[in-house]
Amino acid sequence: MPERLFVCTPSKLAAYEDCPRRYRYSYVDRPAPAKGPAWAHNSLGASVHTALRSWYALSPDKRQPEVLVRLLRATWVSEGYRDGEQERAAFARALAWLEHYIGGLDPLDEPVGVERVVAVKTATLALSGRVDRIDRRGDELVIVDYKTGRAGLSDDDARGSRALALYAYSAERVFRRRCRRVELHHLPTETVSAHEHTEESLARHLSRAEAAARDIVAAERAVADGDDPDQAFPTAPGSLCSWCDFRRTCPAGAEAPTREPWAGVLRDG
């Protein structure tokens, strides 16, 4: 019998590669353990992403800076902030980021895709993912990923991102057009970190994704065959634990320093 394809997104694979136990809590255990409270930095990121999607949904003549405040307000996510004052400050910061960012865009440019799902099948994976933006530059496509975190990013981040590489791999096949350049647009610092993939580097990322998928399938089978789930999906304690949604469930998470839900939006860290 042929093996079934492993259905996944880059974030599902990343959850396993970051920490097998976190993967288990998210995708295997049912009912899934309760998550901790919402994070303000996730709310902020989601709000900015949605405002940019709404901006591109307008006709080009309406893509003006004045509409941003309305777009941002319409889909603003309030969860996770300490209080109204902190949330208002975050709103003002997000609006300033957006104003600067769209100041560098041509309203007449129509991306090939905005929050576009690209899906492909490989020998072992049924892979899909939602790309923030796919631009066409000359004869090629470019993957654009918006970032709103506190920390600045480097070209190494763009090079090492499995998600961006898998998006490029998928977009090239979906649109039948070369797609090798991936970009991280960090709105707070107004910087772009980029990497130009080769066929070989995309193949390397894909083969690591397929290896992760094989490990996941093997761990799930081991549990189905009666192995201890805690051993099949071990913890991987590290700096991510403080930010993990399952730190209250996970024994390793209890050891990690506690972060307030709004810690990720504090400017002084």
Ligand code: SF4
């Ligand atoms: S708290 Fe740490 S070890 Fe536990 S699931 Fe989360 S990331 Fe993994």
